[in-house]
Amino acid sequence: MAARSKPVSSATGPANSRGKPTLRTIADITGLAVTTVSRALANAPQISIETRNRVRQVALDIGYSPDRAAQRLKTGRTNVIAVLLEPHEEILGYGTSVMAGIAKALQGTPYHLIVMPNFLNSANIDAINYIIRNSMADGLIFSRTEPLDPRVMLLSENGFPFVTHGRTELATAHPFVDYDNFTFACEATRQLIAKGRRRLALISGPAGYTFAGHIQHGFMTAVREAGCAYEILSDIDLDSPAGAIRDRIRRRYAEKDSPDGFICGGEVCALATITGMTDCGLTLGLEYDIVAKQTSQLLSAIQPRVGTIYEDLTATGEHMGRILLRRIAGSTEFNELQLLLKPDLPFETQPVSAAD
């Protein structure tokens, strides 16, 4: 209990050269050793309950908070989760929704979220190399996977914990959360067919991404099964600026016969399609219909109603966050690290997933 010999400085107030209180400050005030203070704050079992309380109280009083840099240096852990954010993902809040979900999953953990914007022309793979080399984070989340995604390969090789939004076709399994875009596209197509539409068109994600392939596959499946005419508008995609989509539609169907049903992978895309068709003198709900994937409220302002199938991006983010924490904690059980979310369809029940 009694302090042994120790160079007690002023024994009060912040004693740090930079002005911030440190473990040393608390040690001086309480007359304990730095070791003990560190342990008390870490809730180590060996520290007596009184000491622990006293230390915590002093820490609170002087407004102590641990130096993250020192902790990082010593432990090698950063307590940071990084999200790779790409420009196009922001359109209509993709990034926001996902990040909100991740933040939710991280709440109450020592981890916090940083977002690494990937704007400058640097390839995506550079950003990942940068994060690994500089130990910027303990785990990584990113989206828009490709079937043979080099990012996934790089991270897997390095044993760096990560979760993707989207599957790959790589041989080595990895943690992911994905939306069943095949089923989405099937169902969207069937809804149009049910409305009597027989000449269908697809505007999907940019070629090369896994999810775009799934959408196309689902579309083809439903279209063949009904035996109706179709086209895939492969020279425009979700990421195109609204104006470009509109122009493309207008020019394409100004003279030529147009489809009477569109499947759109996104909301801005649907909107632009409508205005392009209007340019051609064609009216939504009359000459044609649209079914689009919905991730925000934008289309609720559009009239007449566009058919929508919902993808919950915040839930996706939350799942990704939780899975990443599991991965960092050491789990390699892929049945709790992989999750395929089903579209909310009227007549199917949402299958219970592996993750809670």
Added chain:
Amino acid sequence: MAARSKPVSSATGPANSRGKPTLRTIADITGLAVTTVSRALANAPQISIETRNRVRQVALDIGYSPDRAAQRLKTGRTNVIAVLLEPHEEILGYGTSVMAGIAKALQGTPYHLIVMPNFLNSANIDAINYIIRNSMADGLIFSRTEPLDPRVMLLSENGFPFVTHGRTELATAHPFVDYDNFTFACEATRQLIAKGRRRLALISGPAGYTFAGHIQHGFMTAVREAGCAYEILSDIDLDSPAGAIRDRIRRRYAEKDSPDGFICGGEVCALATITGMTDCGLTLGLEYDIVAKQTSQLLSAIQPRVGTIYEDLTATGEHMGRILLRRIAGSTEFNELQLLLKPDLPFETQPVSAAD
């Protein structure tokens, strides 16, 4: 030149307990002292040119990159710029555009950008306290200032470098970049008046924000100067979901006489206004017109044309980044730390600003 006595270990390969090469590894290989290696990599003038080159070469060969945690601990600098991101800012890529600009400004500097999402219900001020206490960054950027913004006060008191997007009415000056929303609103209103519109309505930003006040002020100024009828739709704003805006418009003007001109602070807002008015059987360009602030390409898909006045958010971000770097470097010259951007108007020339 000759290595004195030194415990040369294996003198090759990474010697770090964690597997990564450190300054020590390079020192062992070259036979130099750690100090010298550190200086060589920092381009210190006192190191001979040959030594410098040799060290750099070895560093490159073994793939050395400095431990950020150790650098942070020693220097107290983080080399990080933080951006506070709020959910609503993502709508139509506000966040993206600004961040792309900041990233551009940071290119080639040792700084890199992290984004702290501010989702969870925690008040904004908590996020800032957190950043200061934990030394998460060397500087901070955030937006949507209030006239008496508590965040600005807190940061100013703590001497923490920051730049805001938006002015305040606080007594103490601080670095900012702002768009001249007063002029924007004046001009937008005048454009409607020039089209012969005489019953005008404003849908502006959420009350409480500085920029919303400026818009309202500009609107009132132009409206009074022309002596026309007006209303301010204060129960809906930019941040409202599109569906809510549409409903609000529809219900309000279903029976009652509607305005013949709208000033909209944002694009989704303009879109929702159009559909709401369509619900009432009123046609854009015929019974009414709209002038909106444009920050993306969304409205380019809308027909007939909505009047727009452009705000360049990427440029804003770039200016904020540059100003923050100046501030961190120690500048207190407010004439190079504050910047008011003028809307791009047809008949006025853009005033050359203080910042490049």
Added chain:
DNA sequence: CGATCCATTTAAAACGTTTTCATCATACGA
């Protein structure tokens, strides 16, 4: 030839933690 200076290089301390290994009472069983 000794003092002085310059250009390089180095040793060692420090940044604030965590962790390994002791230390020290006290209590306990024999």
Added chain:
DNA sequence: TCGTATGATGAAAACGTTTTAAATGGATCG
């Protein structure tokens, strides 16, 4: 009474940098 387990605390080393102060060995100079 003596070893020994036990429960609480402490000293010191380490993480990988940067920085202060010092050393080294010529070259220059009076």
